[in-house]
Amino acid sequence: DIQMTQSPSSLSASVGDRVTITCRASQGINNHLAWFQQKPGKAPKSLIYAASSLQSGVPSKFSGSGSGTDFTLTISSLQPEDFATYYCQQYDTYPWTFGQGTKVEL
Amino acid sequence: EVQLVESGGGLVQPGRSLRLSCAASGFTFDHYVMHWVRLPPGKGLEWVSTINEKSGGIGYADSVKGRFTISRDNAKSSLSLQMNSLRAEDTALYYCARGGSDWSPAFWGQGTLVTVSS
Numbered sequence: 001d002i003q004m005t006q007s008p009s010s011l012s013a014s015v016g017d018r019v020t021i022t023c024r025a026s027q028g029i030n031n032h033l034a035w036f037q038q039k040p041g042k043a044p045k046s047l048i049y050a051a052s053s054l055q056s057g058v059p060s061k062f063s064g065s066g067s068g069t070d071f072t073l074t075i076s077s078l079q080p081e082d083f084a085t086y087y088c089q090q091y092d093t094y095p096w097t098f099g100q101g102t103k104v105e106l
Numbered sequence: 107e108v109q110l111v112e113s114g115g116g117l118v119q120p121g122r123s124l125r126l127s128c129a130a131s132g133f134t135f136d137h138y139v140m141h142w143v144r145l146p147p148g149k150g151l152e153w154v155s156t157i158n159e160k161s162g163g164i165g166y167a168d169s170v171k172g173r174f175t176i177s178r179d180n181a182k183s184s185l186s187l188q189m190n191s192l193r194a195e196d197t198a199l200y201y202c203a204r205g206g207s208d209w210s211p212a213f214w215g216q217g218t219l220v221t222v223s224s
Contacts, residue, residue, distance in 0.1 A: 001168065032208075032209075032210070034210040034211070036151070036211075038145075038151070043201060043214040043215065043216050043217060044143070044151065044201065044203075044211075044214050045214070046206065046210070046211055046212045046213070046214070049206060049207060049208055049210040049212070050207075050208055050210075053207070055206060055212055056206075056212075085150075087150060087151050089151075089153065089210070089211075091208075091209055091210050094156075094165035094166075095153065095165060095166065095167045095168055096153040096156070096165065096167075097153065098150060098151045098152065098153060099150075100150050101150040101151070
């Protein structure tokens, strides 16, 4: 199975900060990498697909990059509504796998 | 508006079965891949299963393979997850999700809670 390792597991940031979350796959995943945001008690929200494509309706402050095995989610200017847990997921090879999550806290 | 509404969750004893359903509306159901993803209490998201538009391309997490079966009824715009031989570790909030421009989940339901306990 492909292992997805996110770092950091948590981070503290302030409104207006630029935040970067990293996701590393244990093998190449052909850019089949998605990012999700989840807030407590809410359904996940899809942010990025195919490593760098923005889902419809997602603000451009979110961006994804990377290729091969190393990927990044960047939030350009953190806003109060962005404090949440973020997950990466590979969907290249079954079984699909999520990273363990990164909690972004104030 | 895309809507996914899960149902069928509840409290069930270990070893018993449960069938989850997801009613879809607001889009052409048979044009999209569908998924089940779960969130165990206090843990992170876990992918469970995926099925393509024509009921092929099916995949399962190792933890549920041989016990869970995903299916869809395109005529009824409905997705199902038959869960057999349930274990305590299957306790989770189960989400139905729809694919988007590619196979990755793009739209999510609000989830249905499954609790496996004696």
